[in-house]
Structures are given as C-alpha cells and as structure tokens.
Amino acid sequence: xxxxxxxxxxxxxxxxxxxxxxxxxxxxxxxxxxxxxxxxxxxxxxxxxxxxxxxxxxxxxxxxxxxxxxxxxxxxxxxxxxxxxxxxxxxxxxxxxxxxxxxxxxxxxxxxxxxxxxxxxxxxxxxxxxxxxxxxxxxxxxxxxxxxxxxxxxxxxxxxxxxxxxxxxxxxxxxxxxxxxxxxxxxxxxxxxxxxxxxxxxxxxxxxxxxxxxxxxxxxxxxxxxxxxxxxxxxxxxxxxxxxxxxxxxxxxxxxxxxxxxxxxxxxxxxxxxxxxxxxxxxxxxxxxxxxx
Amino acid sequence: xxxxxxxxxxxxxxxxxxxxxxxxxxxxxxxxxxxxxxxxxxxxxxxxxxxxxxxxxxxxxxxxxxxxxxxxxxxxxxxxxxxxxxxxxxxxxxxxxxxxxxxxxxxxxxxxxxxxxxxxxxxxxxxxxxxxxxxxxxxxxxxxxxxxxxxxxxxxxxxxxxxxxxxxxxxxxxxxxxxxxxxxxxxxxxxxxxxxxxxxxxxxxxxxxxxxxxxxxxxxxxxxxxxxxxxxxxxxxxxxxxxxxxxxxxxxxxxxxxxxxxxxxxxxxxxxxxxxxxxxxxxxxxxxxxxxxxxxxxxxxxxxxxxxxxxxxxxxxxxxxxxxxxxxxxxxxxxxxxxxxxxxxxxxxxxxxxxxxxxxxxxxxxxxxxxxxxxxxxxxxxxxxxxxxxxxxxxxxxxxxxxxxxxxxxxxxxxxxxxxxxxxxxxxxxxxxxxxxxxxxxxxxxxxxxxxxxxxxxxxxxxxxxxxxxxxxxxxxxxxxxxxxxxxxxxxxxxxxxxxxxxxxxxxxxxxxxxxxxxxxxxxxxxxxxxxxxxxxxxxxxxxxxxxxxxxxxxxxxxxxxxxxxxxxxxxxxxxxxxxxxxxxxxxxxxxxxxxxxxxxxxx
Numbered sequence: 001x002x003x004x005x006x007x008x009x010x011x012x013x014x015x016x017x018x019x020x021x022x023x024x025x026x027x028x029x030x031x032x033x034x035x036x037x038x039x040x041x042x043x044x045x046x047x048x049x050x051x052x053x054x055x056x057x058x059x060x061x062x063x064x065x066x067x068x069x070x071x072x073x074x075x076x077x078x079x080x081x082x083x084x085x086x087x088x089x090x091x092x093x094x095x096x097x098x099x100x101x102x103x104x105x106x107x108x109x110x111x112x113x114x115x116x117x118x119x120x121x122x123x124x125x126x127x128x129x130x131x132x133x134x135x136x137x138x139x140x141x142x143x144x145x146x147x148x149x150x151x152x153x154x155x156x157x158x159x160x161x162x163x164x165x166x167x168x169x170x171x172x173x174x175x176x177x178x179x180x181x182x183x184x185x186x187x188x189x190x191x192x193x194x195x196x197x198x199x200x201x202x203x204x205x206x207x208x209x210x211x212x213x214x215x216x217x218x219x220x221x222x223x224x225x226x227x228x229x230x231x232x233x234x235x236x237x238x239x240x241x242x243x244x245x246x247x248x249x250x251x252x253x254x255x256x257x258x259x260x261x262x263x264x265x266x267x268x269x270x271x272x273x274x275x276x277x278x279x280x281x282x283x284x285x286x287x288x289x290x291x292x293x
Numbered sequence: 294x295x296x297x298x299x300x301x302x303x304x305x306x307x308x309x310x311x312x313x314x315x316x317x318x319x320x321x322x323x324x325x326x327x328x329x330x331x332x333x334x335x336x337x338x339x340x341x342x343x344x345x346x347x348x349x350x351x352x353x354x355x356x357x358x359x360x361x362x363x364x365x366x367x368x369x370x371x372x373x374x375x376x377x378x379x380x381x382x383x384x385x386x387x388x389x390x391x392x393x394x395x396x397x398x399x400x401x402x403x404x405x406x407x408x409x410x411x412x413x414x415x416x417x418x419x420x421x422x423x424x425x426x427x428x429x430x431x432x433x434x435x436x437x438x439x440x441x442x443x444x445x446x447x448x449x450x451x452x453x454x455x456x457x458x459x460x461x462x463x464x465x466x467x468x469x470x471x472x473x474x475x476x477x478x479x480x481x482x483x484x485x486x487x488x489x490x491x492x493x494x495x496x497x498x499x500x501x502x503x504x505x506x507x508x509x510x511x512x513x514x515x516x517x518x519x520x521x522x523x524x525x526x527x528x529x530x531x532x533x534x535x536x537x538x539x540x541x542x543x544x545x546x547x548x549x550x551x552x553x554x555x556x557x558x559x560x561x562x563x564x565x566x567x568x569x570x571x572x573x574x575x576x577x578x579x580x581x582x583x584x585x586x587x588x589x590x591x592x593x594x595x596x597x598x599x600x601x602x603x604x605x606x607x608x609x610x611x612x613x614x615x616x617x618x619x620x621x622x623x624x625x626x627x628x629x630x631x632x633x634x635x636x637x638x639x640x641x642x643x644x645x646x647x648x649x650x651x652x653x654x655x656x657x658x659x660x661x662x663x664x665x666x667x668x669x670x671x672x673x674x675x676x677x678x679x680x681x682x683x684x685x686x687x688x689x690x691x692x693x694x695x696x697x698x699x700x701x702x703x704x705x706x707x708x709x710x711x712x713x714x715x716x717x718x719x720x721x722x723x724x725x726x727x728x729x730x731x732x733x734x735x736x737x738x739x740x741x742x743x744x745x746x747x748x749x750x751x752x753x754x755x756x757x758x759x760x761x762x763x764x765x766x767x768x769x770x771x772x773x774x775x776x777x778x779x780x781x782x783x784x785x786x787x788x789x790x791x792x793x794x795x796x797x798x799x800x801x802x803x804x805x806x807x808x809x810x811x812x813x814x815x816x817x818x819x820x821x822x823x824x825x826x827x828x829x830x831x832x833x834x835x836x837x838x839x840x841x842x843x844x845x846x847x848x849x850x851x852x853x854x855x856x857x858x859x860x861x862x863x864x865x866x867x868x869x870x871x872x873x874x875x876x877x878x879x880x881x882x883x884x885x886x887x888x889x890x891x892x893x894x895x896x897x
Contacts, residue, residue: 049534
C-alpha cells in the first residue's frame with residue numbers, strides 16, 4: 001500500500017468507528033476540498049451510502065458557486081443534507097460585512113455559535129427534502145453526539161495537536177491542555193451525557209495529499225478552485241468578505257498538484273488567504289478552543 | 294496520465310521523545326528549517342514574534358504552537374509536522390517530555406513506527422529518559438535512535454557523549470532493547486542534524502536526517518494468519534441495496550473469494566462470496582491494511598467485536614482470563630474488584646483485576662514492588678478477568694490483536710499487551726462446542742428460512758430469579774400468549790429434563806451436578822432454536838458464570854435473560870428485570886416489549 005492507500009484506509013476505519021459508536025452522528029460538509037474528500041471516504045466506508053446527515057453551517061456570506069455546488073451534489077447523490085445558521089445574528093446585522101463586529105467576532109457568531117446551536121439542536125435545522133426539492137425545517141431534532149470534521153493537522157498550529165476523537169464539553173469548548181490519551185486503534189468513544197466528540201479522519205493528510213486523492217479518485221470539486229482564464233483561483237474556500245483568491249494559472253487538478261509540489265505555493269501555507277487567522281495571533285487557537293471547526 | 298510521484302513514496306511516522314527540556318522541539322524545528330520544509334515566512338514570523346515579546350528566538354517555537362506552550366517553553370501536547378526526505382514522506386510527532394503530559398506522549402508515540410529519543414548531554418539520563426524508553430517498548434516500537442543533544446553546552450566533548458551512551462545502553466539492555474545508534478547533536482547550533490558537524494571530528498556516523506532514512510518500514514503482515522476484527526455488519530436498504538456486508542480493517546494476512554472464514558469467539562463459519570467496494574475495480578482478494586468488506590455465502594449472525602480468521606490457518610486465542618502487562622494513566626488508581634471496560638480490537642467487555650502479580654516503576658525497571666493497586670504512571674503485570682470470553686492474539690505473535698486499552702468513567706486510563714491466555718471456566722465447553730459444530734448434521738433448511746417462514750427470530754428466553762417469585766407462572770403465561778398470537782414457542786423447565794435426559798445425574802440434593810444440568814438444558818435449547826422456535830426456560834438464581842456457559846453453547850445473540858424479583862441475588866447480567874409480585878398480564882406485556890425491541894418478534 002502506498003501513502004494515499006494508507007491514508008484512505010485509516011480514514012475509512014475512523015468513519016466506521018464513529019458510525020458504530022455514536023447514535024446521533026453528523027458530518028460537517030463545507031463544500032471545500034477537504035470535507036468533500038471526507039464525503040467521498042464516507043461513500044467508500046459505507047459502500048455507496050451516506051448513513052448520517054451532512055451539516056453545512058451557512059453564514060450567508062458564502063461564495064454563490066459553493067451553494068450551487070452543494071445543492072447540485074445533494075440532488076445528484078441523494079445526500080441527507082442539513083443546513084444551520086445563526087439567524088438572530090444575521091437579522092441583527094451583527095456581522096463583519098455589516099461593519100458592526102470585527103472579523104474574529106463575526107466568525108464567532110456566524111460559525112462557532114451557529115455550529116454550537118445546530119449541534120445541540122437548539123438552533124433551527126433545515127433539511128433538504130428530496131421529494132419537494134426544498135429545504136424544510138427539521139422537526140424533533142436530537143443533539144448530535146458525534147461530529148465528523150475534515151480538519152487536517154498541517155493547516156495551522158492548534159489543529160496539529162488534535163486527536164482523531166476529540167471531546168468537547170457541554171459548552172462545546174475544547175480543553176486543549178487536558179486531552180484524553182488515544183492510542184493504537186482505540187479512540188475515545190465513551191462520553192458523558194451532554195458532551196460531544198469531534199471526529200477527525202483526515203488529520204494525517206496534507207493539502208497535497210488531498211489534491212492527489214481528488215485526482216486519483218476523480219472526485220467532483222467546486223469550480224472556484226480553478227483558474228478560468230483570469231489567472232485567479234481560490235486555494236481555500238470560505239466567506240467572500242474574508243477569503244481572497246490567489247494569483248494562479250492552474251486550470252485543473254493536475255496543474256494544482258504541480259503548483260503545490262514545485263511551483264509558487266510549495267512554500268506558502270494554505271490558509272495564507274484567510275484574514276481571520278492573522279487577527280488571532282497567527283493561529284486559530286482562540287476560536288478553536290471555543291468550538292470553531 | 295496522472296503522475297503521483299509524491300504518493301508513490303512511502304509514509305513513515307516517527308516520534309521524538311525524551312525528558313522535559315532536553316530539546317526535542319528544537320531538534321525538530323532545526324530539522325524543518327535546515328531541510329527547507331517550512332512555509333515561507335514562518336521562520337521570519339516566529340523571529341518577529343520573539344522580538345515583540347522580547348524573548349530569544351528558539352527553533353522550538355516553530356513546533357510549539359499553543360499559547361501556553363510558548364509561554365511556558367514546554368511542549369504540552371504531541372504535534373504532527375510533515376516533512377519529506379528524498380526517500381520518503383515523514384509525519385514527525387513531537388511528544389511532550391513533562392511527566393504531567395505522559396498521556397500525550399503515549400498518544401503521540403503509539404502512532405509511530407520508529408522513535409528518536411533525546412537526552413541532554415549536560416543533564417544526562419533522567420527519569421523520563423528511562424520511562425519513555427520503557428513505554429516505547431510497551432507500545433511496540435522497536436526501532437530507536439538516541440540523540441545526545443546540547444553537545445555545545447559540554448564543549449562537544451567525546452567523553453561526555455560516551456558516558457551518556459554507556460549509561461543509557463545499560464538501561465535499554467535491561468528491558469531487552471537495542472537502539473540502532475547514538476548521535477551527538479546540537480539542535481540549537483545545528484550540529485549533526487541535517488549535515489555533519491564541524492565541531493565533532495571524532496564522530497563520523499549518521500546525522501539525524503540520514504538516521505531517519507535508515508529506519509525501515511515494519512515488514513508487511515500479509516504473510517501472517519488472516520485477522521479481521523469485525524467492525525460492523527452493514528445492511529443499508531436505500532437505493533434497493535440488499536447486500537449484507539461484513540466490514541472491518543484487515544490487521545494481517547490475506548483473504549480471497551471462496552475462503553472458509555471462522556468468526557471467534559462464536560466459531561460461526563461461512564465462505565467469502567464476494568469482496569465489496571465502492572468506486573474501485575472489482576477484486577477477488579484483500580490484504581492486510583485494507584479497510585475491507587465482504588459478503589458471506591450464508592446469512593450467519595455475527596457481531597461487532599468478533600474476529601474473522603481463516604479455517605486453514607492458526608486460530609486466535611479465546612479466553613476470559615488474560616495475563617497482561619499494562620501501564621496506568623488514570624488519576625485514580627486501578628483497583629482490584631472494581632469494574633472497568635476493556636477494549637481490544639473491536640471487542641468491548643467488562644473487566645476486573647483478578648490478581649496483581651507485580652508493579653514496576655517505569656522509570657526504574659529494576660525495582661518491582663508488591664502492592665494492591667496500580668497507580669498513575671505505574672506499569673504492572675496482572676491477571677485480568679473478563680465478563681465474557683473474547684478473541685485475541687498474544688502480543689508477541691501479532692501485536693495489533695494482542696493489545697488493549699482500559700476505560701474508566703468515559704476515559705481511556707490505561708493500555709497494555711497480552712502476554713498469555715489463561716484457562717477459564719468455559720474452556721472445556723468451547724472445545725466441546727467446536728467438536729459438536731464440526732460433527733453437526735447439516736439440514737438443507739436453513740435457520741434463516743425457518744425464521745422467515747415463522748416470522749420470528751429463534752431466541753432463548755431465560756427467566757430466572759429467587760425461589761417462589763413466580764418464574765414458572767410468568768413463563769407459562771408468556772408461552773400461552775405468544776402461542777395464541779401465532780408464534781412458534783415452547784416452554785420447558787428444569788423439571789422436564791431432570792427425570793429424563795438427566796436421569797444419570799439426577800439431582801443429589803447439594804447441587805454438585807448443577808453445571809452439567811445447565812449444560813444439557815442449553816444443548817436441548819440449542820436444538821429447539823435450530824428448529825426455529827422461541828424457547829422459554831426457567832432456572833433458579835442463575836449466575837454470570839452459568840450464563841457464560843450457556844452463551845458458550847448457544848449463540849449469545851439469541852439469548853434474552855430476565856430476572857424476576859426486586860433484589861438481585863447473583864451477578865448475572867440481565868436484559869430485563871420484572872418486579873416481584875408483578876401481575877401476570879403486565880409481566881407478559883413487558884416481555885413482549887423486550888422481544889419487539891430486540892427484533893425477535895415484530896409489531897403487528
């Protein structure tokens with residue numbers, strides 16, 4: 001088995017462990033390349049099925065192509081799609097683009113808070129109804145005990161310290177100094193009522209591994225990652241006010257791989273274009289302790 | 294065609310361990326900087342940050358990402374960093390050296406294939422230098438290179454290097470480990486990290502970089518006996534899927550279509566019909582390392598936690614008593630008589646200490662003490678008693694199916710390796726069952742066909758409890774109700790067998806043949822289950838050991854245990870408890886609910 005085979009196999013093993021141990025389980029799907037690889041691994045792990053809901057935390061500032069791609073794949077693959085948002089903050093215009101809060105607090109409200117409320121079922125969950133083709137309010141929502149996330153250790157400092165199965169307390173907070181031990185193939189699958197566990201099957205993958213796997217498996221990705229003639233593309237996807245495109249000629253997966261290996265990005269971190277990281281002292285630690293993915 | 298040059302390289306995880314402040318993070322930081330493995334601007338960013346905080350620049354800051362870590366200048370939790378040599382891709386795990394974070398060190402080290410152990414030349418061999426060495430052995434890491442770091446602080450003197458080398462070699466040989474080599478280095482000054490040092494002409498051996506490349510991948514487990522702990526059995530019905538797929542990661546060996554598979558401890562068997570996958574070419578075999586899935590020729594009921602092996606290969610061990618070596622990371626000590634959960638492979642079972650044989654101080658293995666508890670950071674050899682038997686291997690023959698963790702109050706608090714499978718009370722019954730199953734006269738009507746015809750899952754309902762609480766009354770009423778509702782059901786009690794089948798061992802008053810009575814009851818019930826019946830039996834005060842005997846003879850997934858009475862007078866685990874003096878009618882309703890919830894019978 002080569003490196004990609006090993007990564008795939010470990011990822012599938014972790015997904016199956018999550019499914020066997022958590023009754024109420026979901027996977028965060030941001031439509032980005034990492035969580036889309038995660039979705040693909042899920043289909044591999046469960047032989048074509050996706051046996052738990054995919055959750056998208058919609059800040060309403062996502063690039064429109066991302067939402068189109070989400071709904072297209074939801075229909076084509078018949079995905080169990082759930083969307084959660086911080087409607088109160090959006091209605092009160094408590095956002096960075098509205099000029100009322102800074103970047104970090106905007107992330108905190110539209111992502112961390114929305115995620116927390118979607119996980120613990122206090123917020124509204126909108127579920128895609130394949131019969132009507134519309135999102136409808138989910139009734140009788142139960143808190144998710146396990147949340148599968150596509151975080152990678154090479155993204156930034158605090159993620160390099162993550163466990164495959166990482167507990168969050170009742171407030172959804174991460175006790176980074178007191179993480180439980182995790183060894184061999186035994187994970188933290190026991191948890192106190194009211195707490196939840198973040199599950200990270202892609203921890204050992206690098207950005208390059210992700211693209212190489214997308215190429216090998218021919219996984220459909222959102223068009224924003226590619227240059228369509230204006231020599232601009234996105235390397236990392238997020239909200240449009242805080243995510244910058246990069247100068248790049250890469251028009252397809254193969255050219256992105258070349259660019260990462262030998263070209264101009266071989267020494268520039270992926271989240272270089274994310275403004276909120278820089279506002280947090282060069283990392284995401286503060287946000288992630290509070291529950292940011 | 295796509296070119297996957299980097300992915301065709303192999304991957305290796307290497308952990309850096311050692312006593313606190315001996316310079317692990319510095320060596321790694323230096324290695325990354327020297328090999329041009331850092332993102333552009335990272336070095337400058339950290340230098341700038343140090344300047345801003347008026348602290349001297351340290352290479353360790355490149356790795357110690359957490360705010361608390363930089364503030365205290367120590368590594369708190371294991372970090373993964375990625376780095377590539379010409380030979381392979383590395384995942385470097387930086388493990389903390391502080392005693393308080395030993396659980397993080399274990400977490401980091403358990404993922405590694407090889408280890409670099411760092412010792413400060415100036416300070417010499419310390420407590421955690423030894424403890425980490427010992428834990429590496431327990432974690433199964435056999436390839437170690439020792440770095441004698443901070444050589445710049447001892448004027449690059451050869452005699453200092455040699456004295457540290459000598460002392461640590463003596464320690465390692467006590468635990469039967471031999472390092473691949475010792476390297477004198479300075480992480481701070483960059484000596485012997487990625488290029489040979491100019492300050493130590495007396496040393497001509499490997500640099501850290503060349504030593505890393507000299508580590509070897511563990512030999513493939515493909516040629517070992519086939520083992521696949523069953524992770525799950527999937528039957529997804531959407532998109533009209535009717536496959537029933539046994540899924541799991543293959544630990545060792547290989548398997549192909551047509552192979553005869555035996556699942557342990559149940560010893561159920563069938564043949565591999567197809568190997569399943571999604572978005573991958575059809576294949577007729579699978580090998581160690583793969584997350585696999587296959588369909589069997591027969592629809593046998595197997596559960597998560599069983600271990601699949603091949604009929605023509607050596608079987609795994611099966612027992613409920615294990616002699617183990619374990620290390621404890623829990624704040625509360627591990628106590629005899631207290632119940633914990635043991636997880637081994639995919640199996641999960643209640644466990645308690647039967648006997649502590651000896652406790653070793655991991656930092657000084659020469660000392661072993663007698664005590665009646667296992668405390669934080671202790672390593673102990675002990676006998677564990679499991680609530681029921683599981684399948685496993687001895688750690689020396691197959692590492693992955695020979696190690697386990699212990700869970701206490703939601704947390705993993707310890708881990709260990711299996712040294713020996715000890716005989717338990719059910720051993721004779723397991724042997725007998727193996728023989729029985731191999732000689733069983735097979736019918737052309739399968740148990741599944743009967744289950745479908747009768748619209749019920751054949752199940753043994755054991756109604757137990759103290760004398761005079763109404764066990765038989767409830768059993769009779771329950772049989773009558775199920776029969777009236779069209780179910781195929783049969784009730785018999787101990788009295789129905791004692792004067793017939795069991796005449797030769799008819800009760801002699803003091804219950805000395807009770808075990809044999811129970812065995813025969815179970816064998817009779819087993820035939821009734823094979824005939825497709827819901828079978829009800831009653832027995833006075835069944836114990837856990839007796840239930841284990843029944844479960845050895847009969848598929849445990851077909852057994853429901855009910856206790857009648859307010860007080861438990863034995864240690865038997867039950868599926869349902871009925872209050873004493875429960876009205877017959879409501880008892881029947883509760884029993885029906887139990888069978889419905891467990892999909893034995895279905896709601897109309």
